[in-house]
Amino acid sequence: MSAEDSNPAATPTPCVDTQGDGRWMSLHNHFVSNSKDKEPDVLFVGDSLVQLLHQFEVWRELFSPLHALNFGVGGDATQHVLWRLSNGELAHISPKVVVLWVGTNNHGHTAEQTCGGIMAIVQLIKDKLPNAQTVILGLLPRGKMPNPLRDRNARVNKLVQEAVSSLPHASLLNVDPGFVHSDGSISHQDLYDYLHLTPQGYQAVCQTIHTHLKGLLEKTG
Amino acid sequence: MDIAITLCVNVYCVVSDRMSGDEMNPAAVAQAVVDVQGDDRWMSQHTRFVLECKDAEPEVLFIGDSMVQLMQQYEVREHGHLCVLLCLLCCWVRHPKSPAADPRTIVTRGRECTDVPYKRAISVDHASCQFNLHFKVWRELFSPLHALNFGIGGDTTCNVLWRLQNGELDNIWPKVAVVWVGTNNYEHSAEQVAGGIFAIAQLLTSRLPKTKVVVLGLLARGERPNPLREKNAAVNGLLRSLLPQLGQAQFLDVGEGFVHSDGTISTRDMFDFLHLTSAGYRAIAKPLSDLLLQILEETPEERRASLV
Numbered sequence: 001m002s003a004e005d006s007n008p009a010a011t012p013t014p015c016v017d018t019q020g021d022g023r024w025m026s027l028h029n030h031f032v033s034n035s036k037d038k039e040p041d042v043l044f045v046g047d048s049l050v051q052l053l054h055q056f057e058v059w060r061e062l063f064s065p066l067h068a069l070n071f072g073v074g075g076d077a078t079q080h081v082l083w084r085l086s087n088g089e090l091a092h093i094s095p096k097v098v099v100l101w102v103g104t105n106n107h108g109h110t111a112e113q114t115c116g117g118i119m120a121i122v123q124l125i126k127d128k129l130p131n132a133q134t135v136i137l138g139l140l141p142r143g144k145m146p147n148p149l150r151d152r153n154a155r156v157n158k159l160v161q162e163a164v165s166s167l168p169h170a171s172l173l174n175v176d177p178g179f180v181h182s183d184g185s186i187s188h189q190d191l192y193d194y195l196h197l198t199p200q201g202y203q204a205v206c207q208t209i210h211t212h213l214k215g216l217l218e219k220t221g
Numbered sequence: 222m223d224i225a226i227t228l229c230v231n232v233y234c235v236v237s238d239r240m241s242g243d244e245m246n247p248a249a250v251a252q253a254v255v256d257v258q259g260d261d262r263w264m265s266q267h268t269r270f271v272l273e274c275k276d277a278e279p280e281v282l283f284i285g286d287s288m289v290q291l292m293q294q295y296e297v298r299e300h301g302h303l304c305v306l307l308c309l310l311c312c313w314v315r316h317p318k319s320p321a322a323d324p325r326t327i328v329t330r331g332r333e334c335t336d337v338p339y340k341r342a343i344s345v346d347h348a349s350c351q352f353n354l355h356f357k358v359w360r361e362l363f364s365p366l367h368a369l370n371f372g373i374g375g376d377t378t379c380n381v382l383w384r385l386q387n388g389e390l391d392n393i394w395p396k397v398a399v400v401w402v403g404t405n406n407y408e409h410s411a412e413q414v415a416g417g418i419f420a421i422a423q424l425l426t427s428r429l430p431k432t433k434v435v436v437l438g439l440l441a442r443g444e445r446p447n448p449l450r451e452k453n454a455a456v457n458g459l460l461r462s463l464l465p466q467l468g469q470a471q472f473l474d475v476g477e478g479f480v481h482s483d484g485t486i487s488t489r490d491m492f493d494f495l496h497l498t499s500a501g502y503r504a505i506a507k508p509l510s511d512l513l514l515q516i517l518e519e520t521p522e523e524r525r526a527s528l529v
């Protein structure tokens with residue numbers, strides 16, 4: 001019995017179209033064909049936090065100049081990203097860096113399972129892109145006040161940090177600039193629905209990512 | 222013709238909360254969102270909106286789902302035309318009012334008039350309704366606008382009804398309420414969804430008799446033709462005939478142009494074939510601003526007398 005079979009977060013799983021307009025598969029196909037004539041140095045992949053980033057000015061300012069592609073899909077959990085990357089989204093590109101931001105939507109999975117899902121993605125990237133660095137972004141806190149999901153996300157980050165500590169090709173980057181205030185609250189000015197980032201929230205997060213990416217890209221040449 | 226009559230009768234039954242038989246229209250039943258994820262975000266957002274009602278004096282209220290919510294995230298830098306629209310509203314409603322105007326608001330407006338430099342920036346020729354904007358000051362104009370955005374991602378008509386009945390209309394008297402909801406009502410038929418949206422418009426016109434209600438049509442969705450596009454179009458068709466029954470409410474279709482001749486929708490307009498990009502929001506700003514300006518031009522007698 002492999003670890004994958006026993007961890008649903010680490011088992012490649014496409015999203016089932018329950019709504020009726022096939023959008024998840026459309027997006028996946030769009031990413032696959034979109035990548036055929038692109039030569040990105042950086043690939044961002046993950047959930048809505050990645051996807052929405054692409055819509056704001058900060059993407060054009062900070063990441064377009066780095067020749068970045070965005071394969072974010074809202075609602076995705078680790079098993080969905082695993083499926084997408086296993087089914088064509090890495091087939092036509094060789095980015096130097098993959099930025100992975102996923103895990104906050106793994107509802108029903110434990111922190112351990114979610115970490116396992118993230119590490120399965122890291123392994124897949126290594127298999128398909130042996131020379132690429134994977135930068136895993138830490139999961140942000142969520143909810144207006146302290147709640148179990150904050151604890152879970154923090155635990156995922158801790159487990160991932162431990163798991164990558166021995167890996168030369170992957171690292172965890174903490175991008176939380178301090179969204180949680182001293183009274184435990186998160187502001188809607190940073191996370192407009194206490195989950196998704198405002199443009200202001202993205203500015204803070206992206207500075208950290210950008211600085212880190214520039215350092216990595218300079219090293220890889 | 223027979224089909225149209227049958228449809229209108231069915232919709233009337235739905236709208237009056239009764240299907241054929243005795244069932245309520247489920248899309249017209251107020252319902253809070255249950256926190257299944259564990260961080261209570263829906264209730265946190267609702268609570269924040271109720272609090273905002275205590276201090277805010279909005280001229281415009283936007284209420285609905287993520288289509289409304291995301292609009293605010295593109296504001297100012299991203300969404301020039303909506304800025305123009307809302308700034309025009311701001312300036313229009315803040316110009317000198319007649320003595321018959323609500324004394325409660327005069328003090329507020331007086332204070333705002335001295336704080337905000339918009340009078341230098343904007344000249345308004347009321348006779349010909351020409352607006353001359355100095356675009357450099359958009360950001361300064363936008364913040365005193367007092368447009369409230371009560372959008373929550375994922376909301377159905379049931380959720381919006383619940384929010385409006387539970388505090389999100391308390392102590393505010395907006396000139397215009399813009400309603401955009403219905404695309405998330407997956408469990409309901411087109412007739413039920415139209416009935417749910419109608420119930421929202423009905424609630425608004427009864428709670429706020431002086432407020433004009435603008436209901437935005439549901440957009441097409443999905444990359445290619447699919448059943449949800451047909452359903453959303455059917456909802457829009459029903460709303461077109463239903464809403465005129467409410468004197469203060471009207472329907473506006475902002476979906477023109479999103480579906481190309483080959484039936485596809487582009488990610489340039491909807492980044493996930495559902496949610497609008499900033500370019501998508503710019504496209505809907507035009508018909509929306511045209512209508513809102515038209516509504517504001519229909520000024521009541523006492524206001525017209527004061528405009529010189």
